Amino acid sequence: MKVSEAMTAQVVTANPGDSIQSVAKIMAEVDTGAVPVFEGGKVVGLVTDRDIVLRVVAEGGDIKGPVSAVMSDHVLGCHPDDSVADAAGKMASHQLRRLIVTDEKGALVGILSLGDIATDFGNKKVGEVLEDISADSH
Numbered sequence: 001m002k003v004s005e006a007m008t009a010q011v012v013t014a015n016p017g018d019s020i021q022s023v024a025k026i027m028a029e030v031d032t033g034a035v036p037v038f039e040g041g042k043v044v045g046l047v048t049d050r051d052i053v054l055r056v057v058a059e060g061g062d063i064k065g066p067v068s069a070v071m072s073d074h075v076l077g078c079h080p081d082d083s084v085a086d087a088a089g090k091m092a093s094h095q096l097r098r099l100i101v102t103d104e105k106g107a108l109v110g111i112l113s114l115g116d117i118a119t120d121f122g123n124k125k126v127g128e129v130l131e132d133i134s135a136d137s138h
Helices: 020-030 049-057 084-094 114-121 123-134
Strands: 034-039 042-048 098-102 108-113
Touching: 020 034, 020 049, 034 108, 042 049, 042 098, 084 098, 084 114, 108 114
Parallel strands: none
Antiparallel strands: 034 042, 098 108
């Protein structure tokens, strides 16, 4: 199965200067746990609900601050024609729960998450990927 068949294609995005609170509101409104951050037409980061909890809420940070302060700027991706199995392997080897999906020109076309994989492959594959993601990397 190809990534294009499993990914979430309708993705909301943010700008680096958007407030953490505004991005959190968007996450709640569209029921997503991750929002790609764009600048100059390119993905420059990814902010997750976990980033917000660990880097803002847990540390008493400023929710009015820019999302760029809490986003992960190490974003890996895949392409729509890649196999879901290969993408899952990439998630496991890099301990990621989501991959940005871009076309050959680098334009965002979707996000592939563990939830997407679960929908199409079932809990066994997700369990295998989660086990690899959660493995002690020391």
